[in-house]
Amino acid sequence: MIVYVDLVFFTNLAVDATVLLATAKVRRLRPKKKRVAVAAVLGAVYAAAMFWAEVPYLYSLGAKLFVSLLMVLLSFGYGGPLAFLRNFGAFYTVNFATLGGVIGLGALLRSSNKPWGGMTFTDNGGVLLDWRMQLGLFAASFLLSVWLFHGTSETRRKRNEADTLLWTVEIRIDGESWTIPALLDTGNRLYDPLTRIPVMIMEASVWQQLLPDGWCERLQKESADQLVAGLDDSSAAAYAWTSRLRLVPYRGVNGISRLLLAVKPDAVLLSREGHPPRQVGRVLIGLDGGTLSSDETYRAILHPDLISAGEETPAPSQPA
Numbered sequence: 001m002i003v004y005v006d007l008v009f010f011t012n013l014a015v016d017a018t019v020l021l022a023t024a025k026v027r028r029l030r031p032k033k034k035r036v037a038v039a040a041v042l043g044a045v046y047a048a049a050m051f052w053a054e055v056p057y058l059y060s061l062g063a064k065l066f067v068s069l070l071m072v073l074l075s076f077g078y079g080g081p082l083a084f085l086r087n088f089g090a091f092y093t094v095n096f097a098t099l100g101g102v103i104g105l106g107a108l109l110r111s112s113n114k115p116w117g118g119m120t121f122t123d124n125g126g127v128l129l130d131w132r133m134q135l136g137l138f139a140a141s142f143l144l145s146v147w148l149f150h151g152t153s154e155t156r157r158k159r160n161e162a163d164t165l166l167w168t169v170e171i172r173i174d175g176e177s178w179t180i181p182a183l184l185d186t187g188n189r190l191y192d193p194l195t196r197i198p199v200m201i202m203e204a205s206v207w208q209q210l211l212p213d214g215w216c217e218r219l220q221k222e223s224a225d226q227l228v229a230g231l232d233d234s235s236a237a238a239y240a241w242t243s244r245l246r247l248v249p250y251r252g253v254n255g256i257s258r259l260l261l262a263v264k265p266d267a268v269l270l271s272r273e274g275h276p277p278r279q280v281g282r283v284l285i286g287l288d289g290g291t292l293s294s295d296e297t298y299r300a301i302l303h304p305d306l307i308s309a310g311e312e313t314p315a316p317s318q319p320a
Contacts, residue, residue: 009048016043019098020075023091031075039074043067068092169300170269171285174240178206182300183293184307190286192248192262197284198303199248199262204287206299210241219289224261246284260286270306280306
């Protein structure tokens with residue numbers, strides 16, 4: 001078998017550099033490109049060294065871990081024991097995920113006439129796998145594995161970040177209540193200009209049965225003042241909330257001023273695991289005709305002032 005050392009070196013150079021950059025992405029780090037390049041060269045030299053000289057224990061577990069530690073240290077620095085261990089763990093996680101994906105794709109694309117084709121059993125009970133893959137297919141499989149891993153980890157990270165901002169909201173009006181998940185938006189600064197009451201946003205579909213027919217759809221196309229002006233032709237049930245309706249001016253992303261239809265509730269109760277429940281009475285609920293979250297993770301957007309302005313409500317007493 002002919003082995004081209006230069007091909008081994010450059011293949012490992014590209015793989016190590018990609019894995020280090022993917023690790024930096026997962027850990028949300030911005031290392032210098034020169035540091036990553038030096039670490040990748042170290043890994044490539046280590047992989048190709050087996051063809052140049054036979055050094056005892058050079059490829060033992062301890063030596064591999066030592067080289068990996070050096071690569072992580074060169075790329076991302078030390079930064080303390082905890083940060084260093086996290087970087088080292090992320091480096092091996094990316095390695096296992098991406099290279100495991102390469103082997104899995106190679107096995108998937110490989111065909112054999114026998115179910116045990118490509119496997120050889122040794123006399124002492126060992127198993128040898130005949131795994132061959134062309135360089136182009138290896139590169140494509142490796143990049144696909146990196147892309148899949150990064151996409152999965154990025155989705156999980158965004159989900160975790162959203163979970164830290166999720167609250168449970170209970171809206172109370174005329175003795176009735178609705179409980180929905182809501183996302184705290186620290187950038188929301190929408191107030192009623194006259195009363196300075198903070199405005200939270202909610203999907204109008206939550207109250208679809210209570211609003212006049214067609215309002216949920218019309219809110220996406222028509223101005224809120226047109227809907228309010230047509231209340232005389234609406235169903236009688238809609239008049240119960242006439243005194244609660246408000247029109248809140250706001251400026252859209254395109255810079256055009258619009259009117260938001262809002263409802264004044266009796267109270268809004270905010271709760272979240274690890275936080276005492278808070279009751280807010282001074283709030284308006286703006287109605288959005290669309291969908292705030294495609295996967296329905298949340299159906300309302302909270303104003304940050306509601307968290308600080310709410311009064312803590314006592315927890316219900318436990319029976320003796």
